[in-house]
Amino acid sequence: xxxxxxxxxxxxxxxxxVTYRHAWFYKKTGFAKxxxxxxxxxxxxxxxxxxxxxxxxxxxxxxxxxxIYAALTILLILAFKAYFTxxxxxxxxxxxDVSSFSVLFMLALATSFEVFIAFIGVGFLxxxxxxxxxxxxxxxxxxxxxxxxxxxxxxxLKSIRVFIFLASVFYxxxxxxxxxxxx
Numbered sequence: 001x002x003x004x005x006x007x008x009x010x011x012x013x014x015x016x017x018v019t020y021r022h023a024w025f026y027k028k029t030g031f032a033k034x035x036x037x038x039x040x041x042x043x044x045x046x047x048x049x050x051x052x053x054x055x056x057x058x059x060x061x062x063x064x065x066x067x068i069y070a071a072l073t074i075l076l077i078l079a080f081k082a083y084f085t086x087x088x089x090x091x092x093x094x095x096x097d098v099s100s101f102s103v104l105f106m107l108a109l110a111t112s113f114e115v116f117i118a119f120i121g122v123g124f125l126x127x128x129x130x131x132x133x134x135x136x137x138x139x140x141x142x143x144x145x146x147x148x149x150x151x152x153x154x155x156x157l158k159s160i161r162v163f164i165f166l167a168s169v170f171y172x173x174x175x176x177x178x179x180x181x182x183x
Contacts, residue, residue, distance in 0.1 A: 006174035007122045010167040012143035017163035019144045023151025038144035044108040048116040049136035056123025067124040068181045074121030075175035082168035
């Protein structure tokens with residue numbers, strides 16, 4: 001269960017970084033629209049988390065290597081990917097014009113793939129599907145809303161890499177916590 005918590009925190013930091021980065025498009029928007037945008041992100045993340053949970057349930061126990069090793073590997077890859085995104089990539093600084101719904105929808109879909117990969121790894125640890133879905137939905141909604149509200153101040157885009165770095169730290173903690181399941 002601790003792996004689920006660490007993975008949720010990591011995904012939340014990534015969600016905050018995406019919504020924080022694009023929140024200045026909504027500087028003068030009311031709370032209702034911010035809530036709708038957060039619901040869109042949370043809905044996409046929940047859908048991908050549910051698909052990942054179902055997929056990992058189907059593969060659990062049927063691989064030639066252990067499920068815990070699969071979870072460890074997936075979470076380690078995500079930790080290093082997030083870390084190197086902060087170091088060498090310009091992707092962390094990209095901002096898209098999210099004033100149209102189609103671009104916003106595509107951004108929500110793109111960010112939900114990280115949730116999909118993370119929760120395939122977490123799903124290998126025999127966490128109940130309903131707990132996984134509810135926790136992804138709650139964490140995504142709260143982190144999206146926090147990112148949108150906090151990011152409405154202009155000229156604060158330098159701290160996005162900090163959120164991604166924190167995500168890599170929590171992915172690493174999630175990966176290392178899978179070792180507990182080996183004992």
